[in-house]
Amino acid sequence: MPKFCIDTSGLSHPYENIPEDIHTALWNAVRAMLANGDGAVTKEIFSEICLIDGGLGKFVAEQKDKVLFEVGAGQWDWDAYIAHNVRMQDDHKQWISEYTTKSPKTICLNDLTIIALAKTLGLPVLSMEASVPENAGSKKRRIPNICKAEGIEHLTFTDFCRKQKYKF
Numbered sequence: 001m002p003k004f005c006i007d008t009s010g011l012s013h014p015y016e017n018i019p020e021d022i023h024t025a026l027w028n029a030v031r032a033m034l035a036n037g038d039g040a041v042t043k044e045i046f047s048e049i050c051l052i053d054g055g056l057g058k059f060v061a062e063q064k065d066k067v068l069f070e071v072g073a074g075q076w077d078w079d080a081y082i083a084h085n086v087r088m089q090d091d092h093k094q095w096i097s098e099y100t101t102k103s104p105k106t107i108c109l110n111d112l113t114i115i116a117l118a119k120t121l122g123l124p125v126l127s128m129e130a131s132v133p134e135n136a137g138s139k140k141r142r143i144p145n146i147c148k149a150e151g152i153e154h155l156t157f158t159d160f161c162r163k164q165k166y167k168f
Contacts, residue, residue, distance in 0.1 A: 001037075001121075002037060002039055002040035002067075002121065002123060003033075003038045003039075003123065003163075004039050004040065004123055004125075005039075005040045005114050005115075005117050005118040005121065005123050005124070005126070006039045006040065006041055006045065006049070006114070006125075006126045006127075007045060007111065007126060007127035007128075007129070007143060008045055008048040008049050008052075009127045009128040009129055009143075010125075010126035010127045010128055010155075010157060010160070011030070011049060011052060011056060011060075011157075012049070012052050012128075013128040014128065014157040015027070015052060015056050018157075020054060020055070020056070025168045026161075027056070029164070029166050030056075031056075031059055033164065034059070034060060034063050034066065035063055035066065036066075037066040037067065039067050040067060040069050040121060040123065041067050041068060041069065041114065041117075042068075042069060042070075042110075042113040042114055042117050043068065043071075043113075044109075044114075045110060045113065045114050046060070046064070046067070048110065069081075069117055069121075076120070076121070077120055078120075080120045081116055081117055081120040084116040084119045084120055085113060085116035088112050088116055088146070088150070089109070089112060091149075092107065092112070092141065092146055092149070094139065095107055095139065095140060095141035095145075095146070096108065096109060096112065097109075100139060101140075103140065105140050105142075106139070106140035107140075107141050107143060107145075107146055111129075111142075111143050111146075112146070114127075114143070115143065115146050115147060115150060115152060118147070118152045119150055119152055124152065124154065124155050124163075125147050125152055125153070125154050126155045126156075126157065126160045127143045127144070127154065127155075127156075128156060128157060129142040129143045129144055130142065130144065131144040131148070132145055
């Protein structure tokens with residue numbers, strides 16, 4: 001059973017800013033976590049993560065059987081996932097870019113899939129997105145905002161490393 005649901009930004013941003021050629025032990029630990037099946041992604045997020053340059057994307061692609069939670073496949077409650085995803089699309093419609101501004105600065109349907117997966121599996125979401133202040137009257141929300149509204153723990157990469165007790 002996985003421990004985390006992972007958004008693309010949860011790996012791509014740290015991978016760009018904490019380069020593997022300098023922080024080899026860190027990225028070896030992340031790869032081991034993925035190889036152990038401790039990370040979970042949806043089809044939409046998997047497609048994005050596999051595009052990460054520098055070898056991490058290729059590595060994730062090789063872990064497909066361990067990390068990808070696909071509707072209709074495997075022993076997990078994908079009916080509940082579909083129900084959460086459909087409900088969240090309605091509950092958070094005013095902030096979803098495909099329904100509103102098309103702005104990349106608000107949540108999109110792909111982002112919603114990883115939140116629905118986290119809700120279904122009862123896991124935290126790892127992303128590097130920052131919350132939008134909810135009292136600002138903005139028509140934008142990001143993954144941490146929707147996680148909070150759904151009662152799901154949101155982790156940054158640093159939070160994730162602490163939960164994994166990584167020390168190098």
